[in-house]
Amino acid sequence: MTPSEYGTPAWGLAELPAQPPLHGTLTADVAVVGAGLAGLACAYHLAERAPGRDIAVIDAEGVAAGASGRGTGLLGPRAGPAIDRAVRRHGPWAARRMHLASVRAVAAVLALCGRLDVPCGLRPGGQIMATRAPVGLASLDRQSRAYRALGLDVPELSGPQVRARVGVPYTSGLLHRTAATLDPAALTCALARACAAKGVRFYGNSPLLAVRAGERAGSELVFPHGRLRAGQAVLAVNSAAQSVGLPVGTVLPLEVYAVATAPVSDAAYEALGGHEGYAVVDALPMAPYFRPLPDGGLVAGGGTVTLAAGVGAPRLRAVRERAWAWLGRWVRSLHPELAHLPVTHRWSGRIGMTGDGLPVVGPVHGLPDVWYIGGCCGHGLAMSVAHGAHVAAALLDEPDSGDPLPWHRPAAPRMPVSGPGRPLLRTYLDALGRATRRTC
Template sequence: MFRQNETALIIGAGLQGCSIALFLARAGWNVTLLDKNIAGRHASSVNAGGLRTLMRDWREYPLSELAMHHWKHLDQLVGQDAAASCEVRLGVGQIAVALDEAELSWTYNRAQDMKERGLGAEELLSAKDVRQMLPGLTDKALGGLVSRGDGHANPAASTRAFREAAIAAGAQIVENCRVLGLDRAPGGGWAIETSSGAYGTGVLINCAGAWGAQIAAMAGQTLPLKVVAPSMMVTARTQPFLEPVVIGIDRPLSFKQSAVGSLVIGGGILGKPCADHDTSFTVMDRMTQGAAATLEAFPGLAHVPVLRTWTGLEGSTPDGIPFIGPGKNTSDFWNVFGFCGHGFQLAPAVGHVVSRSLVSGKVDPLLTPFSCARFNTGGAG
């Protein structure tokens, strides 16, 4: 028999929600996840799969380092076979390339700032260094930054692995279940009205991603969030030439070469979000910016055709880091959303630390920077 404070209902069964569910279920909690679509349908499965500490906001860095530990030992979370399916490749590195003097100056300032904070393992690269590490890189490259322990994974397989691990631990997932309203339950906890019926829980966790602010509003919380639609594209296969993930500094540059040779290109180019219809669209006129940035860095790729593009819906906060923590005067209502397109790598640590906070009844200090109160909006907490 579970006590009320050992029951959790999570709205949103993407990677963050499934990670929290996994850790809570293993701690003995009764956990239910609700998703208005199919679990992992949106940002969780359609991102670039970057496992990156490089160039993270310093406030995210401790959480990111904990997450990297979990990715290194993913088999302990999801099982050996599932971990293998996630295609985790760490140690190939992520490299930020400076293509002009302003970007090069930024790398020096970044390295100095991180050193003064005692954070990270980012190394400055000379022009010679960066060209040796990235065959085909333009002669314009002046240097860069590298985090050698970084890498990437398969996002769809990883989301599926966490989902199945959460279910194996005892969590229940209800799909195609849209939340229609929230209210305080007479005996304590929360009453949730959905398209599939009524649910009750002691602790309610909002992992609704691009729809996170809407769910928060149902609970009387006002949190600033912009819905965006980051775009991706993939090319035809080409001869293997690249192991590290390459990212830009002031350019929309982000790409890696997959195991089969195709290039997966991101870079923050935004499509058209249609959150009310649970979808988004590529804006082709914008996609040329990502292609141009890639060719500026690697001009020899001009002959490689783009085969397809896609988008995913995500929530973006004004300061570029997520909301992770309880709402105002609501220790039993947590917000965990607004990852601004770089939450994939953080997910195991988010699950670990949110679960640890709920089990102990005390918000973990690692979550302090992500407080829902940091904007001091009228209803935010």
């Protein structure tokens, strides 16, 4: 593949269950809309803990076609805003619980990979948040103080300690020990195969058009060529909630960008922490990041975010080209031996962003026995699996292990994103991106 072409790398994609379009009028005990990590984790836990329950998974395209198949594989602890902002908004006790929940979510994904007996390109290794810019240093200092005050094990790294791990001239960092990297598409496909083995039915190329309460009980989901009546429904549709008119608040569709490279030299791979499996995320607002791949290449993302709604195709193509070009230059700047490293893959994907940075995981107002999962704000690899397990437990009426977390809620805050609000938001995001790219 030449650098002028783009597509997600096929890292470990394998045979999938049949996914015919949904036709006619069908029924199911549970309908799961969305064949990404959240939806499939929910279906998997339901099928495992309630054998014999009739479960149908429906997707607008197919398994791993959305964000779960386009992610860059950083499995690290994070849910909601940075820890210092979480303390200010939710208080120390809730902020601590939020962080520990995200640590448990990482551990749960690692356990799931072992249970499914699929390697997924899994590489245990720490995740480093680092920077060399004054604004990033200030952010790291605030976060470090918050972690210490909460008694959380996130040690601060000096510049030499960061460079000893990844060989890039960062001046400070924070180390998340509970972290790993993996191929999220391979994990998503493994979950789909495991669900199919437990009797879960799959339907593809069937976008959800509407959902309404059933005449007697449950809900009725409408698709282009049919409808499905279900006793319970889980809508793991992320920012597509807006197009269906779900009353879950504002979940913005933001487009993010990534590139992957050819294999680097052994010396560069070692210097960039490849053999230890480190991933590095910059503390700047648009959080450019990189991680080594098992094949010896690198993957990088961040630096640019685009509000996808209302953007014409020519402008979006131009934004993508600029984002990919900058990521290629940034990767080559990480180490002298990368100066002429070719980019082999370029792609984009959609995340769901909420106004307060928290996901939405809860029942949908006005629709009995219908749940929504979405808005992970770019931190969905571990948390999506955790959200799916949480909703499965709720559908099975299993007792909750504790108080609700801040993202266990029916809706995100409403945001003024139509009319004059949309260009203002787009201008703000563009300004943040330009500032990040200049600083890096």
